[in-house]
Every structure is written in C-alpha cells, then in structure tokens.
Amino acid sequence: MANKTIRLEILRYDPEKGSAPRFQNYEAPYHEEWVVLDAINYIKDQMDGTLAYRWSCRMGVCGSCGMMINGTPKLSCAAFLRDYYPNPIRVEPLANFPILRDLVIQLDDFMKKLVSIQPWIIRKEGEKPVKEGEYLQTPAQHARYKDFSMCINCMLCYAACPVYGLEPHFVGPAAIALAQRYNLDSRDEGRDIRQEVVSSHDGIWQCTFVGECSVVCPKHVDPAGAIQQAKLASTMDWYKSLLWPWGGK
Amino acid sequence: MKPYVRPISAGWWLKRSSYLLFLLRELSSVFVAGYVVLFLLMIRQLAQGPAEYEAFMAALRSPLAILFHIVALAFALLHTITWFNLTPKAMAVWRGEERLPAAMMIVPNYVGWVVVSGVIAWFVLRG
DSSP states (O other), X not given: OXXXXXXXXXXXXXXXXXXXXXXXXXXXXXXXXXXXXXHHHHIIIIIOTTOOOOOSOSSSSSOOOEEEETTEEEETTSOBGGGTTTSOEEEEOOTTSOEEETTEEOOHHHXXXXXXXXXXOOOTTOOOOGGGOOOXXXXXXXXXXXXGGGOOOOOHHHHHOHHHHHOTTOOOHHHHHHHHHHHTOTTOOOHHHXXXXXXXXXXXXXXXXXXXXXXXXXXXXXXXXXXXXXXXXXXXXXXXXXHSGGGGO | OOOBOOOOOTTGGGSSHHHHHHHHHHHHHHHHHHHHHHHXXXXXXXXXXXXXXXXXXXXXXXXHHHHHHHHHHHHHXXXXXXXXXXXXXXXXXXXXXXXXXXXXXXXXXXXXXXXXXXXHHHHHHOO
C-alpha cells in the first residue's frame, strides 16, 4: 500500500525580510491517529527546520498550540488529520494577533489584559495567616465558578472574537471570564476592584454577544455566558445605586 | 524585527455563519425601530381625525408598505427568537450544586410571548 500523504498549507512570515506572509505547502505523511500538531512536528523534524510554532503538552492542557485550522481557531493537538483528509489543511497563526514569525503570535496584549483583571483571590483585609487554616468552601459554592476556572489561556476565544479584531482595546472573553471566575468565588472580596476594568468602556460593554468565543473554547468555559452574566450583575448594581437608599450598600 | 498585523477584510462577517447571524440580529433592530416609528405615525394620524387615519391606512395597503411589514416581521421574529434562546447564557440560576436547565430559562419567554399576543389579539379581534 502506498504511503498516504496530506497537504498542509502553512502561513510563513519572516520578520527579518518584513514582506507580507505567504503560504508554503508541505506533503506530510497521513496517519489516521495523527493530529495537525503531529504533522507539523514531522515537518519541523524531517522537512523544514526553519518552521516556527508553539507547542508543549500535546494533550489539550497547556494551551500553547492554538492555530487557525481551515479558518477556525483550534488547538492543533486536538485537530485530527482524519477530519480533513483527503483535503488539504490550511494552517495559520491565531487571528487578531500580530505575527512574530510563522505560526507564532505576539501575546503581550493578552497577558497585559489578563493581569489587569487581577485573576487571583483578593481579601480586603489581606490573607489570614496560614496557621488559622484554609478558607472553607461548600461544593455548591465551588460549583458557581468551576466552569469558568477551566480556562487554559489558549486565546482561541480572542481569535474567534470579531469585536477584539475590530476593537483591540476590548478586554476580551478569557480575561472577563476569569474575572467572573474570581468574582463568583465565595472566598474572594475583589469584585469592586475588578469592576474598574470589567465594567469600563473597554470591558463587558464592548461585547455584542456574537457568542463564537464559547463555541471555539476547548474547555467549555463559556466566556460569552460569563460576559452576559457580568453585564446583568453590573446593570443590577446601577439600578441599586439609583433606586435603593444609600446605593444598596 | 517587525510583527505583522493582518488587516481585517470588510467582509469579515461573511466568513462564518455565526458572524452573519449575529449581524442580521443587530440589523433586526433597525427594522424593529422602523416599525415603531410607523406605529407612532399611525397614532398621530388617528389623533388628527378619521379622514387622515383612513388615508394613512390606504397608504399602508401599497405593495411597498406590505413588503416592509413582511421584512420587518421576519426580522422581529429573528430578533425575538435568537434573544429568547440566549437568555440562559445571561441568567445563571442555581439550585444547590446544579444549575437550572437552559429550557427552564427559555420556555417562560415563549409562554409570556403567547399570553401577551393572545391578550392583544383578543382586544383587536373581539369586534
């Protein structure tokens, strides 16, 4: 039996040359159990060592191998060749991010936004000493935020979000979902602090609820849901401050 | 060393069916607003007397006006149904460790729609 191959059309960009990116075709071996990342690793090892891309765990945990695969943001370790064969597969760096080289994107903007929502537990009086024990939580309290805590920061949601593409200042799906994750945590007291970013002009109100972020999320985080729930909570805050005596405090 | 920023094409909303549906949903508000304006004009004509009102109603029977109403109805349905179905995303109601199923958020919207439409139909059609 002849060895089967599959064509990968990979976007290449060389920052030293500075010319526009172009597609380069590779005929990689086809194996039914291979994912796109396996084929790219083969190309890097056997065909073209100059190809640059990010990957680490190859099992959908680290979140570093996100790419546009036939125009859809996917983890390349979770996209099987057999779902595309015998058609060629077009591989591009994640949309809406600047390209550093080939499939490697510049993620500084996302990192900055992630930090801006302070994704950690904030205690108003500071954390109590370790010897006083843990902050206890019931299973029901844990369930409130568990789904939002599954985010692996793979940025597929940013690549799927047309609002982020058109308005790069938008804080974006994953960062807001993580803000909501901590806001909903019974141990956290930092919602008022996060609101300055979350409820700002560049925060939740930029979202027009396209919903594609939740569709592409490999961890079923539902950032679109998180954003709408944050909008609802912020709207309730506003009504309370308007209608309740002493601003509902 | 210069990062390359890819331009966004003017036709980005044609690239995915979900983008197109989103854009149509946004566009629907224009037709809903247009119908509201028409409705307010009708009330104004009604206040000015039977002759003015009859003239206005005659104008509404033109093919163009009927076409507008059909298109506006289609967009109003798209607007209503898509937003009704998105309600569970915005409203997370918990009972202990379980979140209420999405259907329990969606169905009351439709029940309310049918009841309100029924009441209005009863007022309009009772003669």
